[in-house]
Amino acid sequence: METRIDTLTETPAQTQGESPAAKFVRARVGSLTVVPAAAETVRRNPMRALRLPEQDDPVPGSTRMLGLSAWAALLVFVGMVVAIRVFVAIVFEPGPSWLVPTVMSVGIAGTVCGGLAFATVHHRWLPWELLGVASLLLGGNLLLVITQL
Known part of the structure; x- marks a missing residue:
C-alpha cells in the first residue's frame, strides 16, 4: 500500500487474483475507495438541463x-x-x-x-x-x- 501524505490517499497494490471491479480502484480516502467512471457509462444526461442551480453554478x-x-x-x-x-x-x-x-x-x-x-x-x-x-x-x-x- 502506498500512502501519500499531501492528499491523505493510499493506492492499493495490484494482486494477481483481483476481481475486475477492484482493478479500477485508484485510491482510498479514509475508508472510501475512489473509482473512476468507466468511459462507456458516462453518457450525456438530457434531464441534466432540468435541474435546480447548484452551489458552483454562476449567478x-x-x-x-x-x-x-x-x-x-x-x-x-x-x-x-x-x-x-x-x-x-x-x-x-x-x-x-x-x-x-x-x-x-x-x-x-x-x-x-x-x-x-x-x-x-x-x-x-x-x-x-x-x-x-x-x-x-x-x-x-x-x-x-x-x-x-
Missing part, C-alpha cells in the same frame, strides 16, 4: 432574471383572465363538456413550461423557448375560451 444576470420574470408575470396575468372566465363558465353556463378539461390540461402544461424555464435559467436559449411554448399554450387557451364561451 444568472439581473437583466436575464428580470426578462424571464416579466414574461412569466405577463403570462400569469393573461392566464388569470382565462381562469376567471372559465370559472364563471363553470358556475353559470359550462358550454361544451370537453372545454373545461381541455383548458385545464393545456393550462397545467403551460404552467409546467413556465416553471421549467426558471429551472433551466443557466442555459442560453432553453428558458426562452420554454416560455415561448407556455405563451403558445396560453394563446391556444385564450382562443378556445373566446370562441367556445
Whole structure:
C-alpha cells in the first residue's frame, strides 16, 4: 500500500487474483475507495438541463432574471383572465363538456413550461423557448375560451 501524505490517499497494490471491479480502484480516502467512471457509462444526461442551480453554478444576470420574470408575470396575468372566465363558465353556463378539461390540461402544461424555464435559467436559449411554448399554450387557451364561451 502506498500512502501519500499531501492528499491523505493510499493506492492499493495490484494482486494477481483481483476481481475486475477492484482493478479500477485508484485510491482510498479514509475508508472510501475512489473509482473512476468507466468511459462507456458516462453518457450525456438530457434531464441534466432540468435541474435546480447548484452551489458552483454562476449567478444568472439581473437583466436575464428580470426578462424571464416579466414574461412569466405577463403570462400569469393573461392566464388569470382565462381562469376567471372559465370559472364563471363553470358556475353559470359550462358550454361544451370537453372545454373545461381541455383548458385545464393545456393550462397545467403551460404552467409546467413556465416553471421549467426558471429551472433551466443557466442555459442560453432553453428558458426562452420554454416560455415561448407556455405563451403558445396560453394563446391556444385564450382562443378556445373566446370562441367556445
